[in-house]
Amino acid sequence: MRIVVLAGGIGGARFLRGLKAAAPDADITVIGNTGDDIHLFGLKVCPDLDTVMYTLGGGINEEQGWGRTDETFQVxxxxxxxxxxxxxxxxxDRDFxxxxxxxxxxxxxxxxxxxxxxxCDRWQPGVRLIPMSDDRIETHVAVETDGERKAVHFQEYWVKLRASVDALAVVPVGAEQAKPAPGVLEAIAEADVVIFPPSNPVVSIGTILAVPGIREAIAEAGVPVVGLSPIVGDAPVRGMADKVLAAVGVEASAAAVAEHYGSGLLDGWLVDTVDAAAVERIESAGIRCRAVPLLMTDPEEGTAAAAMAREALALAEEVREVRG
Amino acid sequence: MRIVVLAGGIGGARFLRGLKAAAPDADITVIGNTGDDIHLFGLKVCPDLDTVMYTLGGGINEEQGWGRTDETFQVxxxxxxxxxxxxxxxxxDRDFxxxxxxxxxxxxxxxxxxxxxxxCDRWQPGVRLIPMSDDRIETHVAVETDGERKAVHFQEYWVKLRASVDALAVVPVGAEQAKPAPGVLEAIAEADVVIFPPSNPVVSIGTILAVPGIREAIAEAGVPVVGLSPIVGDAPVRGMADKVLAAVGVEASAAAVAEHYGSGLLDGWLVDTVDAAAVERIESAGIRCRAVPLLMTDPEEGTAAAAMAREALALAEEVREVRG
Structure with missing residues (x-):
């Protein structure tokens, strides 16, 4: 089975670890978000790609979910x-x-x-990890501080400001002119299923879909496209996703995110059991929906993530069968 | 008093610490060798400049004479x-x-x-440290291995090969087209004395003198130019200087190095007491010479280096008086 996963950082990486456990023989291609890439100290830093690589390669700091284990900070x-x-x-230092x-x-x-x-030759993540594009794309966030509107790099918004001010707009600068990286469209075309893990729908998966050709390729692939809600009980599982959802006019709920992707792209959607009441609304939008436990509470063991991955694959199978 | 010092790495840096102690009120400009600069891991490394900066700024690893104290090697x-x-x-890591x-x-x-x-804003070395040139100059060493002649970067010859094979030639690649850095010629023109510390006469001071304009400025400055022999008892004080001296046809002796600089450039020369017999030969070459202790045996205390610096300044004074 060939699986394509669009991944951001921590949520995507932990889901992928579960997916590898749930489908050990699958051929998994990960299309990684590079919109959060940033140049620091003259160096190119790719936080999402590295989080996936370190998590699947056994080098991640499990507690914080990003960065290296046994890390030091001399540099x-x-x-x-x-x-x-x-x-x-x-x-x-290790990350440097x-x-x-x-x-x-x-x-x-x-x-x-x-x-x-x-x-990845070193880390052997057990998946094929491809950046969404070889072209430079940087997600910028428009904010208003002291009555002045300005754009800041996503990392500045997320890490420095900790999303403490409203995001007025989220712009993947450079995306319009970008091309998918070699292998991205081919992987989608050859996939048996495409999965949106519980990554941020705006600044992670949304940015990947903003690279011209990727959204179209997924919509036209003719295979089940299933996603897992990053919102549980009307709050983001990790962090501050509600802030960037508001910037694109989407309420922070499992149903609203599914509708944001839309039935033209998304065939199936998993919501958490606490959001079971939203299933009807989502299905009425033409998206097959199931309510299952969606909290990756044991990141190290990965059993919850593996169960989520099995549910996603089962939902994909349902979609396939219904289509005949 | 304005002093200009042409410096390589360890020997020059330790001498400079002594010079600062010997002449605390002097205005010292150091023209640093950059011929041993190297690009490693995409980064520009300037070993000699850093050795001077770390040594005078209190960050040097005293035992090895280069690199940072309390260093780690995670990166x-x-x-x-x-x-x-x-x-x-x-x-x-700190050095990185x-x-x-x-x-x-x-x-x-x-x-x-x-x-x-x-x-240097951070390190406050107490001297003005100027690279010999802003242009890229890289010292390459011609060697013969397995019957094949090839050129290797000086650092590869010195650090990797540890000068274990003969140096057939030493070429400061790029020097001919280089210009002295801003301030170099001005400092020489305004100097009261120019000192060659016991740095390598070929790959340190020789490289600085290879930048068009520097040798001429020193020769024409009309002030005492005094040096300290890096060779003591017919062997280099540190390392493998005899190998690169051989490449330029100079024997490894205090007298031969003085003659290599020549009376057109050098007015005074200090040799170690073990080389007292060479004083006559050096003076007959038109270079005023004194035999004094030249071993910086106590790098941390710097008293030996300070004594050497006082001898150098005294010799410069003698030169000045003789000239009238």
Missing amino acids: KSELAAYGVGPEWFGLG ATHIVRTQMLGAGYPLSAVTEAL | KSELAAYGVGPEWFGLG ATHIVRTQMLGAGYPLSAVTEAL
Whole structure:
């Protein structure tokens, strides 16, 4: 079975670990969000790609969900001693090595997809990880502070401001001119199922879908497209997704997110059991829906994530059977 | 008193610490060798400049004479895990921060001299440290291995090969087209004395003198130019200087190095007491010479280095008086 997963960071990565456990023989291609990439200290940092790579490769800091395990912060503290920031972005020494290798390879002319493949040679994540695009795309968030409207990098909004102010707009700068990375459209065309994990529908999966050609390829693939709600009980499972949902005029509910994707893209949708009442509304929008436990409460064990993955695959199978 | 010192790495840096102690009120400008600069992992590394900066700024690893104190090696070990080398060059985590800041500033368009000044803002070395040139110069060494002649970067010759094969030639690639960095010629023109510390006469001071205009400015400055022999008892004080001396046809002796600089450039020369017999030969070459203790045996205390600096300044004074 060939599975394509569109993934952001922590939620996507933990779901993927469950998916590998649920479908050990599947051929899994992950299309990773690069809209949260940022240049820091002259280095190219790809937080979402790295979170997937480290999580599946056994190098992740399990407690925080991102960054490396057994991490130290000598480089960062020295940079601060030079007065060089930003200090709000937590890059550890082990993590720095990844960004140094990536930046060196990009400087030598390799595209990000080739660099990601090279980095994965070490981590052996057990999936094929492809950035959504080799072109530079940076998600910017429009905010108003002190009566002045300005755009900040998504990382500044998310990590520095911790989404403490309203997001007025979310713009994947560069997406319109970008092309899907080599292998992205091919993987979608050859997929048996496409899964949207419980990643952020705006700044993770939404950004991937903003790369021209990807949304169309998924819609036209003719295979089940199923997703898992990142909203449980009308609140995002992780963090501050409601802020960026508001920016695109979508309420923070499992049903609203499903409707945001729409039946033209999405065939099936899993909501948490606490949102069982939303199933009817979602199905009336033409999207097959099931209510199942959606909390990845044991990230290290991955059994909850594996159960979620099995439910997603079962829902995909239902969709396939109904279509005949 | 305005003193200009041409400096390489460890020997120059330790001498400078002594000079600061010996002449606390002097205005000291250090023209640093950049011929041993190297790009590693996409980062610009300036070993000699950093050794001077760390030594005078209190950040040096005193035992090895280069690199940072309390150093760790997480980044390097992670780079090795990615299969990215070279492993023979010992970059620590703290040191990496310096190279990251430098590379970022160079990428932003600042010349190396401005970057060096910015780095020194933190270290407060107590001297003005200027790279010999803002232009890229890389010392390459011609060697013959397995019957094949090839050129290797100086760092590869020095650090990886540990000068274990003969140096057939030493070429400061790029020097001919280079210009002295802003402030270099001005500092020489305004100097009261120019000192060659016991740095390598070929790959440190020789490289600085290879930048068009610097040798001429020193010769024409009309002030005492005094040096300290890096060779004591017919062997280099540190490392493998005899190998690169042989490449330029100079025997490894205190007298031969003085003659290599020549009386057209050098007015005074200090040799170690064990080389007292060479004084006559050196003076007959038109270079005033004294035999004094030249071993910096107590790098942390710096008293030996300070005594050497006092001898150098005294010799400069003698030269000045003789000239009238």
